[in-house]
Amino acid sequence: MLIGYARVSTQDQDPALQLDALHAAGCDRVFTEKASGAQRDRPELLAALDFMRPGDTLVVWRLDRLARSIKQLIETVESLGERNIGFRSLTEAIDTTTSGGKLVFHIFAALAEFERAIIRERTVAGLQAARARGRRGGRPPALTEKDLTAATAMLADETITAEDVAKRLGVSPSTLYRYLPGGRSALREKMAEGKAPKRR
Structure with a gap:
């Protein structure tokens, strides 16, 4: 049919x-x-x-x-x-x-595979060129150094919660603490030692 x-x-x-x-x-x-x-x-x-x-x-x-x-x-x-x-x-x-129809369709398949291979090659070449210039591929960090400095200052104030800081920076509290390992208590210790928090 x-x-x-x-x-x-x-x-x-x-x-x-x-x-x-x-x-x-x-x-x-x-x-x-x-x-x-x-x-x-x-x-x-x-x-x-x-x-x-x-x-x-x-x-x-x-x-x-x-x-x-x-x-x-x-x-x-x-x-x-x-x-x-x-x-x-x-x-x-x-x-x-x-048989002719199968041949034409296989040509379509070969062209599609060739297109995927070209895209992969361009992606790899682009990443290699970026690394050569000192840049890394992948997702950009959720918090910048400037954000971390602001977070440090805000978290030093007992009246400001981690949720408030995270909301102001546009991230979740878990993301904030991932960038500030140990949470608020670890932050206080580092500030007492005169050390700024570092990203992982």
């Missing part, structure tokens, strides 16, 4: 063009969805996949109707292949039930 899947992104869009094309292609049944392509949970797509049996073919009007990204598209089509279910896209003339 040919099973069609049509999708539009909003309630205002009309799936008529897709439905006409799918029926013209000979689909025995068509599942229609109104949902963003970014959504993983698409009930009608899940229903179509559950309905299909080995030997069936899933048909879409265009590739982006099935998936938002090439990675998502490849994962979906590969899962269909594992169930001996074909895939066909009318606009791009891709049909994995034919």
Whole structure:
């Protein structure tokens, strides 16, 4: 059986063009969805996949109707292949039930893998260049040296709570104490010794 899947992104869009094309292609049944392509949970797509049996073919009007990204598209089509279910896209003339269609789809897969490899290489190169300039990658610290100085002064006042200080600095009390190990009592000892608190 040919099973069609049509999708539009909003309630205002009309799936008529897709439905006409799918029926013209000979689909025995068509599942229609109104949902963003970014959504993983698409009930009608899940229903179509559950309905299909080995030997069936899933048909879409265009590739982006099935998936938002090439990675998502490849994962979906590969899962269909594992169930001996074909895939066909009318606009791009891709049909994995034919040898030529499988070749075209594998080219898509190779391009996607190449793109991921390029992104990884650029990321590594960027981090190496940053380290060479004395910068480190990763998340910036939640509290700066200036913040720690302000926190030290505020926590020295018994009337100001750690919660008040954390709220003023825009962090949680646990984050504040992570930067000031030992809490207020340790802070008092360090101030008595004339030592400023240090970040971990």
